[in-house]
Amino acid sequence: MKVRTAVFPVAGLGTRLLPATKSMPKEMVTLIDRPLIQYAVEEVIDAGVERVVFVSARSKKALEDHFDRTPELEYQLEEAGKEDVLKDVQKLSSMCDIIYIRQKEPLGLGHAVLCAKDIVGKEPFAVILPDDIISSKEPVTGQLIKRYTQTGKSVVSLMEVPDEDTSKYGIVKLGREEDKGLFKLDGMVEKPKSNPPSNMAIIGRYILTPEVMAALETTKRGAGGEIQLTDAILDVAKSEGVYGYLFEGDRFDCGNMYGLFEAVVNFALERKDLREHAVKVIQEAAKRF
Incomplete structure (x- = not known):
């Protein structure tokens, strides 16, 4: 079945980027x-x-405005002959x-995904955490969809992380490798405080079957007193199997200032159009410091 819907949990406050996110x-x-x-x-x-599907909260109106029409701006751009910029602006409201x-x-996160239940229905769906920006030749979502089509099971994106960082992520226990970078998962735990099952972390891209949405309806609060998406995926892994894919690309955690700068x-x-200027700026800055 085709993956037609992507759920974006975007209700968070973004405290790691304060004060920039105080009013934005x-x-x-x-x-x-x-924007990210x-x-x-x-x-x-x-x-x-x-x-x-944006699962948002109050104070997130800027997201709606960004993907909406702005007739007054479009008129000014047209009058100024800025056709390329006009096309970019108009594209935003007609993307999908x-x-x-x-x-x-x-x-x-699990509760945020569950909020989209009635829209997703009985179809497979993607979950995207937009803090994670990934540079890749092929969209990571597309990479996962291919593996979902191959297996018919839920597929989560995986990345190797330093041992000292495993407590920050959902960490998986790898089973057999069934294809290059594609692993059957034998278990997973959200933000393990000790004895993580591996150093392979789930990153913010998922293709999930309807069974995961059904599991979320009965998932109890877990780590941090929250309904964890990882717990629902683990339930489905035990009953029908879930896969992890070591995606191709470079991931940047833009939810903090270090990742955003990188x-x-x-x-x-x-x-x-920026490479030459960027190299020059970096080189000149390095001389000063």
């Missing part, structure tokens, strides 16, 4: 010339997703169908 959603923080959320939405569209849902209580530097160096 963290998803609207800019990376070069686009736009990179993530473009990724799923490039992977063939047709519908995006976007649906907005409120998460009325901050009960965790992303700015790397994305600037990747772009032909």
Whole structure:
């Protein structure tokens, strides 16, 4: 069955980026010339997703405005002859169908995903955490969809992390490798305080079967007193199997200032129109410090 819907849990306050996020959603923080959320939405569209669900909260209206029409701005751009910019602005409102849902209580990632239950229905769906910006030749969402099509099971994206960082992630126990980078998962634990099953972490891209959504309905609060998506995925792993895929690409955690800075530097160096200028700026700055 085709993966038509991507769920974006975007209700968080973004405290790791304060004070920048005091009056602005963290998803609207800019990376070069686009907000973080736009990179993530473009990724799923490039992977063939047709519908995006934002599970948001109050104070997130800027997200809605960004993907809406702005006739007055479009008129000014047209009058000024800025056709390329006009096309970019108009593209935002026609990328795909976007649906907005409120998460009325901050009960965790699993609860945020569950809020989209009625829209997702009985279909497989993607879950995207837009803090994670991934630079790759093929969209990571597309990579996972291919592995879902191959296995017919839920697939989560995996990345190796330093041993000292395992307490920050959902960590998996790897089973057999069934294809290059594709592992059957024998278990997983959310943010283990000790004795992690591996150093392979779940990163913010998932393709999930309807069974995961059903499991969320009965999932009790876990780590941090929240309804954890990992717990529901683990239930499904025990009953029907779940896979992990070691994706191809470079991930940047743009939910903190270090990861955001790394992303700015790397994305600037990747772009032909910015590369020369970025190298010059970095070299000149290095001389001064």
